[in-house]
Amino acid sequence: MTDVAAAGLQPGGGLGDATIAFLARRVSVSVASSDRANRPCVGRALGARASADGARLTVLVDGRANAALVAAVAETGRLAVVISEPSTHRSIQVKGDTAVVATPTADEAALPAHHTDLFVAELVGIGFTEPFVRTVCAHDPADLVALHLRPGAVFDQTPGPNAGAPLSTRVPP
Amino acid sequence: MSTDPGASGRATPTDLPPPCDRLTLDAIRACLEGVIPATIATVAPDGTPNVSLLSQVHYVDPDHIALSYQFFNKTRANILDNPDALLQVIDPPTGAQYRLRLSYLRTETAGPLFESMKAKLSGIASHVGMAEVFRLRGADLFRVVAIESVPGRSLPAPVRPRSLLSAARRACEGLRGCADLAELLDRAMAALRDLFGVEHALILLPDAATGRLFTVAALGYEGSGRGSGIGWEVAPGDGVIGVAARERVPIRITHMTTDVAYSLAMRDATADDPGLAREIPFPGLERPHSQLAVPILSHEPGLPDEQLAGILFVESPREMRFTYDDEDALVTVAAQIGALMRGLPAPHAAEAEEPARPAAAPADIRLTGCPHGAPVTVRHYATDDSVFLDHDYLIKGVAGAILWKLVRDHTSLGRVDFTNRELRLAPDIPLPDFAENLEARLILLQRRLADRCGALRIEKTGRGRFRLLVATPLRLEEMH
CATH class of the missing domain: 3.30.450.40 (GAF domain)
Structure with a gap:
């Protein structure tokens, strides 16, 4: 938990080093948004990475499977991203309201394959089969959409009484 | 999408008549097995979305699911203000994904749904010694408003081994x-x-x-x-x-x-508290x-x-x-x-009226009252009616008291045939007032003795009658 607990927003905004490091682990990424009528949208992401300075979080989603969510992000800019490590349930949530929808760069378009490999390694270790994990992560590269977020807040989302505590205000252990 | 269980007891009209091929909650119930965490999105009054993983989504009935409320978190705060929620689930065998649009109805803190969820939580928790910590505060009940299939690939569904x-x-x-x-x-x-x-x-x-x-x-x-x-x-x-x-x-x-x-x-x-980390031993x-x-x-x-x-x-x-x-x-x-x-016919209704039939005794057990071979020590502890055969624990409680009476009557009076009725009336057998109790104890005793394959067996000889088969001499020891 140390790496997550020490995370949080840097003084100038953006993600801390520990959150950036957590993103590189074998994690699952899920996203939510809301439309103008405050109706929720939810989806599974295919990969995520932060810029080196932590000022930008980029999430890749299948735009065909998540059409309503992509439309809601374009409409309201609201995005919540939960990053979770399945074997430990350690999780953080990043939120912001200035998200934008973009066509992924070649670099970004390569993320899902890498993410899927890591995810396979993680889930096979806890009893799932590789074909199953690859099916869940399957997508047409032509449908990939990048969601760019300037993080506004980071929360501890690990199950338990501390879930929801803002990491930026927690004292690192 | 019709009833609100427990609210009124009668169906309310649906918003839209569902088409025949509409996805139902029952059709995707495997997604709620808890194998793969579900993802839920909710929205705060200011429009801020929240996304959270759920280890358990509880199937309630064809139109409702429930979520466990253990800690007050953002999901819960949001649904109290805005009942709309969207849940994404994955079918464990195929990987097919579905979204369930939910509407929060209420939180139950008593009743069958709450007890069932609490019990499941305790069932999990007691395995890791956490029964004290896993307190369910409520069962958050949601109506399933609509279900949609998420576009994507899936694996073929496995063939079921049986109907x-x-x-x-x-x-x-x-x-x-x-x-x-x-x-x-x-x-x-x-x-x-x-x-x-x-x-x-x-x-x-x-x-x-x-x-x-x-x-x-x-x-x-x-x-x-x-x-x-x-x-x-x-x-x-x-x-x-x-x-x-x-x-x-x-x-x-x-x-x-x-x-x-x-x-x-x-x-x-x-x-x-390290005391809570106690692992509770469990049969099986x-x-x-x-x-x-x-x-x-x-x-x-x-x-x-x-x-x-x-x-x-x-x-x-x-x-x-x-x-x-x-x-x-x-x-x-x-x-x-x-x-x-x-x-079942009451064990005592006809008992002691049928004549005892000859027992089909195993060849190694003689019934003539002349047991032979090395004696077996039968030790009885009066405090809990536990009985040991040659230092090996056999049984305790009511079944132990029954066995002690049988072996005493056998050694002192030479008896081998007994009736349920006399056991029920015996002053030294503490039978609670419960109809099946005696028969259940006799089954327990008979099967424990059969497990031991030893010098003692019990065999049914008619309704309400049984026989004690003794293969070796018995030496009785009463411990106080």
């Missing part, structure tokens, strides 16, 4: 017409093995005085190194059996490694991955109250062995067992 509906029907038919409780228990075990493919099963009956449950029928534990399973005991509230008995709801755990890992993550985050497999305990309930005609008549328990070293459908099927069979137990 559970057919198995339940044939099991119920096969249980009819039993002469007594022992036959009913044996036929139930055979049905589990032959029709449901169950490899490990127990039937436990309650001790009316202590509330503990003791095993009277067991399947598939011969290799456990701890006997056949007959005579194992469970305290009320311990493990899935004890919780199912206490709460009188089925408890099913499908993916014990995941459930326990989830529990441990929460324990890391909550517990400081050393490393089960799936367990299902179903209460056997019996109803007094015309009365709403149910009596706990026993627990039907099945388990497997395989994950996901018992699904929602298995639970439904075994609840149906358990209901039949409960009804048949009530309808």
Whole structure:
């Protein structure tokens, strides 16, 4: 938990080093948004990475499977991203309201394959089969959409009484 | 999408008549097995979305699901202000994904739904010694407004090994017409093995005085190194059996490694008290991955109250062995067992009226009152009526008191034939006022003795009659 607990927003905004490091682990990424009528949208992401300075979080989603969510992000800019490590349930949530929808760069378009490999390694270790994990992560590269977020807040989302505590205000252990 | 369970008791009109091919919650119930965490999105009043992973989504009925409320978190804060929620789930065998649009109805803090969720939580928690920490504050009930399939790939659905509906029907038919409780228990075990493919099963009956449950029928534990399973005991509230008995709801755990890992993550985050980390010993497999305990309930005609008549328990070293459908099927069979137990001829109605028939004694046991060979010491401890054979524990409680009376009458009076009736009237056998108790204890005693394959056996010789078979001389020792 140390790496997550020490995370949080840097003084100038953006993600801390520990959150950036957590993103590189074998994690699952899920996203939510809301439309103008405050109706929720939810989806599974295919990969995520932060810029080196932590000022930008980029999430890749299948735009065909998540059409309503992509439309809601374009409409309201609201995005919540939960990053979770399945074997430990350690999780953080990043939120912001200035998200934008973009066509992924070649670099970004390569993320899902890498993410899927890591995810396979993680889930096979806890009893799932590789074909199953690859099916869940399957997508047409032509449908990939990048969601760019300037993080506004980071929360501890690990199950338990501390879930929801803002990491930026927690004292690192 | 019609009823709100428990609110009014009658159906309300739906918003839109569903087309015939509409996805139903029952059709995707496997997604709610807890194998793969679900993802839920909610929205705060200012429009800020929240996304959260859920280890358990509880199937309530074809139109409702419930989420456990253990800690006050953002999801909960949001639904109290804005009832709209969207849940994404994955079908464990195929990987197909679905989104369920939900509308929060209310939080229940008592009643069957709450008890069932609490019991499941306790069932998980007691395995890791966390029963004290896993407090369910409420069951958040949601109506399922709509279900959509998420575009994407999926694997072919696996072929089901059997039809559970057919198995339940044939099991119920096969249980009819039993002469007594022992036959009913044996036929139930055979049905589990032959029709449901169950490899490990127990039937436990309650001790009316202590509330503990003791095993009277067991399947598939011969290799456990701890006997056949007959005579194992469970305290009320311990493990899935004890919780199912206490709460009188089925408890099913499908993916014990995941459930326990989830529990441990929460324990890391909550517990400081090392006393809570106590692992509660549990009968059954050393490393089960799936367990299902179903209460056997019996109803007094015309009365709403149910009596706990026993627990039907099945388990497997395989994950996901018992699904929602298995639970439904075994609840149906358990209901039949409960009804048949009530309808069994009262053991004392005709007892002592039928003449004793000659027992089909094993060749190595002589009935002539001339046992031979090395004597066996039968030691009785009066404090708890425990009985030891040559220093090996055999049995205790009512069954121990029964055995002590039998061996005393045998050694002092030379008796071998006994009736249930005389045991029921014997002043030194502390029988609680419970109809099946004596017969259950005799079954327990008979099967414990059979497990030992030793010098003592009990054999039924007619309705309400049995015979004590003694192969070697007995030396009795009373300990105070």
